[in-house]
């Protein structure tokens with residue numbers, strides 16, 4: 323599942339994860355937590371950018387990062403994409419100009435897409451991007467109900483282990499809403515950098 327693997331999925335239109343809309347739980351969270359105007363938000367593994375556009379519509383300054391150039395090119399052609407900074411790259415080695423510049427990272431279906439062997443790299447990459455006081459808002463796909471990934475499931479214990487020491491957990495809940503079929507399979511977590 324390197325960049326070319328993901329690129330091929332977008333080139334062939336084989337992207338069953340794409341729901342054509344922002345995560346309903348994100349939209350609920352934004353309604354409850356507005357305004358987010360001026361917040362510098364990073365969306366790693368943005369795909370076609372539906373979540374990124376939801377943040378931008380709420381007033382955030384958004385950087386949307388993905389490995390796959392075709393995902394980014396397609397995303398940029400969708401309406402309301404002009405105000406977003408689309409960036410090709412990996413969250414494992416985020417571009418240096420992002421380091422320490424992000425107020426909030428929004429996670430949705432990037433963590434479950436990566437090889438579990440790289441989860442510590444993901445946590446390090448997210449941490450590197452965040453400014454002092456920065457936060458990670460994540461909707462983790464705990465149990466995609468598949469034998470083989472991606473998407474790869476994750477236990478709550480593993481999440482606790484991965485983020486302990488680097489982040490302070492502020493909130494853990496179920497997303498207020500989700501896509502059909504994902505009910506009781508996700509967890510929304512809000513972390514602050516320690």
Ligand SMILES: C[S@@+](CC[C@H](N)C(=O)[O-])C[C@H]1O[C@@H](n2cnc3c(N)ncnc32)[C@H](O)[C@@H]1O
Pocket residue numbers: 328329339340341366367368369370371387388389390393411412413414430431432435436
């Ligand atoms: C399952 S898709 C989800 C896309 C989008 N979040 C959505 O929900 O539609 C996972 C995305 O993460 C991207 N990706 C995988 N590994 C990545 C990495 N290390 N850094 C940045 N993006 C990555 C893939 O190219 C793909 O677009």
